[in-house]
Amino acid sequence: MATATLISTVNTNFRRPTTFHLKTPPLFRRQEEVVSFNSKPLELQKRISTKNASVCSASRRSTTTTDASVSELDDNTRRVLQCALWTAEGVYIIWLFLLPYAPGDPVWAISSDTINSLIGLSLNFFFILPLMNSVGINLIDAPVLHPMSEGLFNFVIGWTFMFAPLLFTDRNRDRYKGSLDVLWGFQMFLTNTFLIPYMAIRLNKPDTENTPKKASQLRSVMVNGAPVVGVVGGAACLISILWALYGRADGNFGGVADRWEFLVSYLGSERLAYAFIWDICLYIVFQPWLIGENLQNVEKSKVNLVKYVRFVPVLGLVAYILCLDVDEDV
Structure with missing residues (x-):
């Protein structure tokens, strides 16, 4: 009798899982x-x-x-x-180098005056020779060119010079398979002819099998010495503006209004000057673009400053370089 009672109790508990409703999700x-208790x-x-x-x-x-x-x-x-x-790269090369429609001479018909002007501007790189001559050091006499043309040339070169630390710390730099040393070297001479392709190539999808490149000597110098690069490049750009407006005061180049009139004429007649305006416009776009994607390289306490200043031409790049956290593996 006790055994029958025990079997009946077990069967009742098995067929009526009263705890099932409490644990079942809604x-x-x-x-x-709709499921039968007999299931x-x-x-x-x-x-x-x-x-x-x-x-x-x-x-x-x-x-x-x-x-x-x-x-x-x-x-x-x-x-x-x-x-x-x-x-933009195709237009840049075809319009500025090959076609005769832009102001000045194309590459295939460049005049001797343009070549001489380019050589003179290169000799006055960063105003080193003129400044040396002004303090009595006359190892080489600096060519005397219009200060507005010298200012424009050195302004663009100084800005380009400061792109080195930015390129060498770019988080997408490994997507460019070539040498950044060579690219930046050519950028110093032909500016955006080489920077535009880099901006396009760095947009490629990341290569999962890509191994990071070994840091070159130039990269180490430019990144570890970034503050020096920022000071030198920023000073060169500032001096270029002042030189263009007030330099060679004893050279009968006139006042600010006369120099501005020369600049307008210079841009409309010289292919090199005309190309520099293109470079300035492209740098205004590329500078905040690159800095904005590399804010992780900036010291954490100065990220907000660089984030907003990056839109200011030249000054934003100076801020990025001076605030670069060189202790991090960039």
Whole structure:
């Protein structure tokens, strides 16, 4: 009699899982209501598992679709930017170097006067010779050119000089397979002819099998000596502006109004000066673009400063270089 009572109790507990309703998620209660109490527990688990799997599968598909659309939008933006940059490179070379329609002479018909002017400007690089001559050091006599042309030349060169630490600390620099040393060296002479392609190539998708390049000697010097580069480059740009307006005061070049009139005429007749204006406009775009994507290289306490100052031509690049955290592995 006791044995029969024990079997009856066990069967009753097995057929009526009273604790099942308390632990069942609300998502499956409706389905559970239509399941008979006579159903086997294994069948009930299979039905609930099937229901749960279908819900999870739908959720995964929704997430995947969203991620794919975002990725596709990013890829489209990247392709548009790359297309625009390569188009700008083609226009830059064809319009400024080859076609005769821009002011001045194209490369294939360059005049001797333009060559002599370019040599003179190069000799007065960063005003080293004129400043040496002004204090009585006359190892080489500095060519006497219009201060406005000298100022424009050295302003662009000084700005280009400061791009070295920025390029060597760019987080996407490894996507460019060539030598950054060579690229920056040519940039100093041909400016955006080489910088535009770099800006396009750095937009490529990252190479998962790419191994980081060994730091060159030039990179080490430019990054570790970034404060010196910033001071020298910034000073060169400031002196260039002052020199263009007030330099060679005893050379009968007139006042500010006369020099401004010369600049307008110079830009409309000399291909080199005309190209420099293109370079300045492109630098105004490239400087905040590159700095904005490399703010992680800046000292944490100065990130907000650089973030907003980066839009100011020249000054933003000086701020990035002076605030560069050289102790970090950049």
